[in-house]
Amino acid sequence: MKKIVYVFIALLITTLVAAPYLVGIKISKQYNASLAHINTHLAPDIKLVGTFKNDYLSSSATTQVNTVNGLTLFSLVHTIKHGPFIPGHKIFKMATINTVVDGNINTVINNVYNNKEAYTINSEFDFSGIGETIINNNPVTIDNANFKINWQGMKLVIKNQKNFAAIDAELSMPLLNVIDNASDKKNEVSVVELKSTFAVAADTTNNRSASANLDVNQVKISAAAAEVVNLQKANLITNSGMVH
Secondary structure: OHHHHHHHHHHHHHHHHHHHHHHHHHHHHHHHHHHHHHHHHHOOOEEEEEEEEEOOOEEEEEEEEEEOOOOEEEEEEEEEEEOOOOOOOOOOOOEEEEEEEEOHHHHHHHHHOOOOOOEEEEEEEOOOOOEEEEEEEOOEEEEOOOEEEEEOOEEEEEEEOHHHOEEEEEEEEEEEEEEEOOOOEEEEEEEEEEEEEEEEEEOOOOOEEEEEEEEEEEEEEEEOOEEEEEEEEEEEEEEEEEEO
């Protein structure tokens, strides 16, 4: 009986020790599958090219966003922590991912924010491939001789099904305020809540049936101190068609 207990404990310890590395292998496969799925909808104009490096407790990956001519528009650099046990997160998560933008876009963002933290992009995925990504963009004020911009930040929550077959997104943006210093005219945009869904399902002809929906809780747009748009609890877009 003792031998059976010892064998069981040994197997349990081996499984726990090996688990993070094995999870890393699964994450790598899921990453490549997701890129392949997304590329079918971006083609032929845009192609995502990914590289993945698997370590024991964590991995790293880089996703290049390329044009049809192979020009890299920008890159996303991912730092990935392996499950199933990740400190500070729910038990049995497959992975948590922190993403930063690399390239010229990141240089522009850093200049606008004077090299202070401009945004965070954090994701969580379970073992089925279902995930949630939260993008937080911090407030900033830009003031020069011609205009003043008051940006109060943004939050975008993206929930995806396996391999990004369906995506739900929810955007909130408290205020974007632009003042023309010469005329003192003010333009404002605020989004209390904006929700969208996008789903794609393959058919037998290798085309894909796509449907999109956009719901607005409240969007307010003002120009030159005069309100021009104020949408509340509206459904703006519902469409379906074939994506080739």
